[in-house]
Amino acid sequence: MQFLLESIGALGEDIERHGSHLFLAAGKSVEVVPELAKRWRVDRVVGQRWTEPFARLRDERVAKALDVPFDLFDGETLAPPASIRNKEERSYAVFSPFARAHRVATHVDAPLRAPHAIPPPPEDVRFKDAALPKLEKLGIPPNPNLPTGGERAAKKRLAKFLEKNASRYHEERDRLDLDTTSRLSVDLHFGTLSPRSAWMAAKDALAKAHPKAWHRFSEELIWREFTHAVLWDNPSLLREPRRSEFGSFPWEKDDAGWHAWCNGTTGYPVVDAAARQLLGEGFVHNRARMISASFLTKDLRIDYRRGEAHYLKYLVDGDWPQNNFNWQWVAGCGFDAAPYFRVFNPVEQGKKFDPTGAYIRQWVPELADLPDAAIHEPSNASPSTLKAAGVVLGKTYPEPIVDHRGARAIYLEEMSRLSRTK
DNA sequence: TTTTGAGTTGTTCGA
DNA sequence: GTCGAACAACTCAAA
Numbered sequence: 001m002q003f004l005l006e007s008i009g010a011l012g013e014d015i016e017r018h019g020s021h022l023f024l025a026a027g028k029s030v031e032v033v034p035e036l037a038k039r040w041r042v043d044r045v046v047g048q049r050w051t052e053p054f055a056r057l058r059d060e061r062v063a064k065a066l067d068v069p070f071d072l073f074d075g076e077t078l079a080p081p082a083s084i085r086n087k088e089e090r091s092y093a094v095f096s097p098f099a100r101a102h103r104v105a106t107h108v109d110a111p112l113r114a115p116h117a118i119p120p121p122p123e124d125v126r127f128k129d130a131a132l133p134k135l136e137k138l139g140i141p142p143n144p145n146l147p148t149g150g151e152r153a154a155k156k157r158l159a160k161f162l163e164k165n166a167s168r169y170h171e172e173r174d175r176l177d178l179d180t181t182s183r184l185s186v187d188l189h190f191g192t193l194s195p196r197s198a199w200m201a202a203k204d205a206l207a208k209a210h211p212k213a214w215h216r217f218s219e220e221l222i223w224r225e226f227t228h229a230v231l232w233d234n235p236s237l238l239r240e241p242r243r244s245e246f247g248s249f250p251w252e253k254d255d256a257g258w259h260a261w262c263n264g265t266t267g268y269p270v271v272d273a274a275a276r277q278l279l280g281e282g283f284v285h286n287r288a289r290m291i292s293a294s295f296l297t298k299d300l301r302i303d304y305r306r307g308e309a310h311y312l313k314y315l316v317d318g319d320w321p322q323n324n325f326n327w328q329w330v331a332g333c334g335f336d337a338a339p340y341f342r343v344f345n346p347v348e349q350g351k352k353f354d355p356t357g358a359y360i361r362q363w364v365p366e367l368a369d370l371p372d373a374a375i376h377e378p379s380n381a382s383p384s385t386l387k388a389a390g391v392v393l394g395k396t397y398p399e400p401i402v403d404h405r406g407a408r409a410i411y412l413e414e415m416s417r418l419s420r421t422k
Numbered sequence: 423t424t425t426t427g428a429g430t431t432g433t434t435c436g437a
Numbered sequence: 438g439t440c441g442a443a444c445a446a447c448t449c450a451a452a
Contacts, residue, residue: 086449094448096429174431219430243446290431329430341444342432349432408433412444419445 001140003149003316007192009132010150020118026130029058034065040125044069048191051081051228052320053235077225078195079106081232084225091233094336098229099222111197145281146316147186154192157183162205169206170216174287176270176350177358181286182217185317188224195221227325230335238324241304241333245418249333251303260401261296262310264364267400269376270350271295273363280363282316287353293330294344299407301414304331332415340415343408350376366396 012022025032037045049072050056063070074080084101085091092098135142147153165172165180172180187193199221206214231237241247260266264275274288284292289311296307308327312318328334332342354360357375361368367375369389374381378391379400386393393399 092449094429097449100450223430287431294432336429336448338431339445341434344431345433415445 001138002135002142002146003186003190005132005135006149006153007151007190008149010152012132014151015118018115018118020120021126023121023127023129024132030061030065033062034067037066037068039127042068044071046071046073048073048075049080050076051232053231053238056235075194075196076191077228078102078108078199078221079225079229081229084229091229092226093230095223095226098226099219102222102225108196108199108203110200111194143282147183147283149190149192151192154184154187157187158193158198158201162201166202166206166217167210167213169210169213173216173220174353176273176285176287176354177356179285179359183283185319185322186283189317189319189322195224224322226335227321230325231321234335237328237334238320241328241331242335243333243337246331246333249418250301250414252301254300254302257300257401258302258306260398261292261300261302261307265398266295266402267379267398268295268346268350268404269360269364269367269378270354271346273360276363278311278314282314284311284315285359287349288359289326290330291344291346291349293327294342295346297331298343298411299346299402299404301407301411304328304333340419341412343411345404345408347377347404364397367391 015022025036033045045066045068047059047070049059059070059072079102082091084098084105086097086101092101147157161182161184166182168180172178184193184198188195188198199218202217203214206217234242261271261275264272266272270288271292274284274292277288278284293304293307296302297304304327308323311327312320312323315323325334329337332338332340350360354376355372357372360375367378367389370378370381370391371385374385378386378397379393391397
């Protein structure tokens with residue numbers, strides 16, 4: 001909400017600077033839009049298409065309620081969601097062929113330039129528009145650690161990424177301690193940056209000089225395309241796993257485990273860092289999202305939908321298509337999902353992707369004084385090492401709430417049962 | 423038309 | 438310590 005209000009505010013200021021005014025109207029789209037269209041005697045209403053089932057339903061109803069054309073334009077993704085089809089005219093279920101087809105079929109044009117001036121609205125169109133609500137009035141405490149909303153801030157983020165870290169993207173994007181990902185997910189979600197702008201700017205900066213980085217970054221944008229395309233053809237994904245046999249997976253209730261996972265007190269440092277980063281800045285590093293999701297669904301065997309909802313609630317970039325697709329991917333029940341035997345070992349993942357321990361030290365400061373060799377597995381450190389770092393297991397930092405080795409074995413057993421009963 | 427091989431992100435085990 | 442195999446089932450495209 002904070003990012004949204006900042007972004008709308010920034011948009012209003014931009015339009016004001018260009019000589020016009022952004023009108024805000026509150027109410028249900030299906031009532032407000034036709035009413036304004038009638039009052040202003042417009043020839044047509046235009047908007048941008050959204051992939052989410054909710055938005056599709058809303059747009060259908062608005063179109064029906066209007067007596068002028070309602071034109072929707074594709075801009076949420078590079079390719080319109082239903083446009084990439086295989087030879088049998090069906091939608092793709094596997095990423096690689098989708099990506100190949102997408103690269104062949106989609107010619108990305110440069111974004112249109114913003115107009116120099118926007119004419120002010122005619123007098124008879126004006127009305128007393130709703131004020132942009134204040135965050136505090138909505139009962140939401142401001143969070144100074146969130147990214148700044150608005151197009152200008154988005155362009156700054158993009159420029160900084162391209163200048164500083166993009167050239168090593170393919171090698172460093174997984175490193176939790178380096179934290180060199182683009183951080184553009186929030187802008188792509190809210191539209192403060194169009195995927196087209198991101199694509200073209202990155203292509204200009206990288207394609208010739210750093211082809212591997214360009215391939216990898218563009219591949220990530222195509223993953224985003226894939227999630228939207230898949231949801232377009234399968235709206236039921238937002239409620240149900242794609243692989244129906246998961247309907248009978250024996251998810252655990254485990255409230256204690258759930259709360260430890262939410263609050264970052266599982267006793268596995270990298271899992272806890274991810275949980276606390278989510279609550280702290282509404283963002284989680286991509287690699288940490290996977291580790292965290294794997295731990296919830298495979299070590300604790302808690303329904304991925306609970307994790308999905310928790311992420312959606314706290315992520316500033318929370319995006320239904322992407323969040324749902326990726327939770328189902330990690331849980332192994334989605335499109336082109338991770339194979340059942342891929343169970344992340346939280347200790348090994350920490351050592352591999354946070355070798356300097358910087359990620360742990362930032363988000364789990366009570367472990368900061370442990371040496372690199374011990375920081376990913378304090379429960380296995382020697383008493384003298386723990387003492388020197390001021391760590392008292394069970395007091396200053398929890399013991400692991402589950403034994404990973406045992407949890408993995410149980411999970412694999414449940415999965416083999418699932419495939420047998422199918 | 424059928425077959426075959428490959429496929430974002432891992433881990434463990436045994437040679 | 439290193440390395441390859443095994444760990445489903447399925448989709449898709451090339452052979």
